[in-house]
Amino acid sequence: MKISTFVFVFALWVSSFYASNLMAYAEFISLWYMPAGVSFAAFLVLGKRGFFPVFFGIWFVSFHFQTQFENGFDPTHLATSLLFSLVHTLSYGAGGLTARFWLSHYVQKPMPLKIIGLLVIFIVSALFATFSGLLVWAYATDDYQNIIADGWFAWWLGDLIGVIVVTPILTIILPKLTGQKLSWIEIFFEHDKRLSPNYASFIVKLSLAIVIIISIMLLDHAIDHPGVAYFIFFLAIPQLWIVFTERTSRASISLLVITSVIAFGVGLFNVTDQAITYQFALFVMAFMAYFAITVPALAQQNNALKELAMLDLLTQLPTRWLTKTLVEQVIKSSKPNQNHSLALFDIDRFALINNEYGEDVGDKVLQQLSAILKTELRDSEILSRYRGDRFIVFMPNLDLSQAQQRAEEIRRKMPVLRIDELVLPIRGSFGVVQVQFGESFDETIQRAQQATSEAKQKGRNKVVVAV
Numbered sequence: 001m002k003i004s005t006f007v008f009v010f011a012l013w014v015s016s017f018y019a020s021n022l023m024a025y026a027e028f029i030s031l032w033y034m035p036a037g038v039s040f041a042a043f044l045v046l047g048k049r050g051f052f053p054v055f056f057g058i059w060f061v062s063f064h065f066q067t068q069f070e071n072g073f074d075p076t077h078l079a080t081s082l083l084f085s086l087v088h089t090l091s092y093g094a095g096g097l098t099a100r101f102w103l104s105h106y107v108q109k110p111m112p113l114k115i116i117g118l119l120v121i122f123i124v125s126a127l128f129a130t131f132s133g134l135l136v137w138a139y140a141t142d143d144y145q146n147i148i149a150d151g152w153f154a155w156w157l158g159d160l161i162g163v164i165v166v167t168p169i170l171t172i173i174l175p176k177l178t179g180q181k182l183s184w185i186e187i188f189f190e191h192d193k194r195l196s197p198n199y200a201s202f203i204v205k206l207s208l209a210i211v212i213i214i215s216i217m218l219l220d221h222a223i224d225h226p227g228v229a230y231f232i233f234f235l236a237i238p239q240l241w242i243v244f245t246e247r248t249s250r251a252s253i254s255l256l257v258i259t260s261v262i263a264f265g266v267g268l269f270n271v272t273d274q275a276i277t278y279q280f281a282l283f284v285m286a287f288m289a290y291f292a293i294t295v296p297a298l299a300q301q302n303n304a305l306k307e308l309a310m311l312d313l314l315t316q317l318p319t320r321w322l323t324k325t326l327v328e329q330v331i332k333s334s335k336p337n338q339n340h341s342l343a344l345f346d347i348d349r350f351a352l353i354n355n356e357y358g359e360d361v362g363d364k365v366l367q368q369l370s371a372i373l374k375t376e377l378r379d380s381e382i383l384s385r386y387r388g389d390r391f392i393v394f395m396p397n398l399d400l401s402q403a404q405q406r407a408e409e410i411r412r413k414m415p416v417l418r419i420d421e422l423v424l425p426i427r428g429s430f431g432v433v434q435v436q437f438g439e440s441f442d443e444t445i446q447r448a449q450q451a452t453s454e455a456k457q458k459g460r461n462k463v464v465v466a467v
Contacts, residue, residue: 013057023263031263037166043096058085087132095125168252229274315370323384341403344448350389429455
């Protein structure tokens with residue numbers, strides 16, 4: 001690991017610790033504990049290399065150098081700080097490495113399942129860090145009674161929110177700092193490519209969320225009723241709006257800003273009596289944001305599946321499914337006296353091309369032929385790949401005799417292709433049919449296939465009409 005990365009993680013841990021202290025509403029318990037997120041993210045992105053910067057960051061803030069210098073060296077305090085550093089690092093190290101394994105080895109799992117697994121790991125690792133940290137604290141001091149029973153929930157919730165909020169931000173920053181390319185992280189940002197890079201709408205939405213927070217806390221301070229704090233849950237609306245409509249990185253930033261404003265606002269507006277309500281609201285919103293991320297991700301996957309269903313990957317022509325859909329729509333919207341025809345053709349001796357020159361040449365034949373024929377089509381005509389070397393040309397508003405003439409024109413324009421050092425004259429056998437009222441698309445294709453087979457039997461490179 002680069003020294004710069006070590007220094008960055010160490011400095012980030014220390015600075016986030018002091019920032020969390022500013023947001024503390026009880027001793028060592030803040031509304032959300034940012035260092036927990038730094039620890040988790042360091043192991044998630046850097047792997048085992050995250051151990052030393054995290055460990056030394058915790059030890060640096062827990063050893064209290066100034067106290068040691070003023071009162072003399074205390075080996076007990078040294079042992080306690082080392083023990084606390086170790087249990088925290090091991091808890092989040094185990095969690096971060098487990099999450100890394102989960103995301104990297106189960107990358108093909110559906111997005112909701114990946115999110116659920118990640119959140120479960122967050123919960124368990126924060127729980128281990130909480131109880132192990134409190135045990136060390138209880139062992140090291142006699143000042144607190146029932147510290148574990150009284151403090152575990154707030155400690156755990158603060159740590160958990162810190163992990164949920166900070167981890168996404170650092171998974172963006174740390175790979176850029178280290179030059180790593182982590183495909184299992186990038187899947188969370190795939191749908192960003194379809195969203196606008198403009199920051200204006202994001203700033204408006206985030207500003208609205210901040211105004212809502214300040215308004216609720218002012219109202220809570222003025223009325224001093226425990227029920228007012230529950231209005232903070234309405235903040236989920238602008239947060240979800242951001243998640244659904246903005247890039248994942250901006251959704252992460254908004255979560256960071258919103259949690260910070262709430263955490264500072266609890267002390268600033270003197271509503272600490274309702275701190276646990278605001279803390280629980282942060283927890284709920286953070287969880288909702290993670291699940292909400294799956295919505296645009298699933299929309300992206302659905303769009304990709306639609307493209308696969310509509311466009312043939314090799315030729316970029318409409319698929320059989322799309323052609324069937326379009327033909328059926330045209331037929332349904334047609335007047336009784338309108339005629340529509342269809343030509344099915346396949347490449348003569350295409351199997352011989354594949355066998356003699358290889359499938360790569362065969363693929364290039366299909367690609368180049370498709371590109372050439374597309375330029376020869378009329379605006380109203382649809383060329384699609386049916387399967388293999390078989391193609392469909394849908395010719396709306398043409399009767400059978402007109403379609404036969406049109407098929408002859410297309411047949412004569414079948415090209416001579418030059419692929420690498422090969423010169424390949426391409427020919428095709430055509431079967432032409434008129435679409436009949438009440439006939440299914442599959443039945444129409446079946447009649448066209450019979451005509452195509454007849455064209456091949458008659459010597460290939462011919463047009464045969466099915467009456």
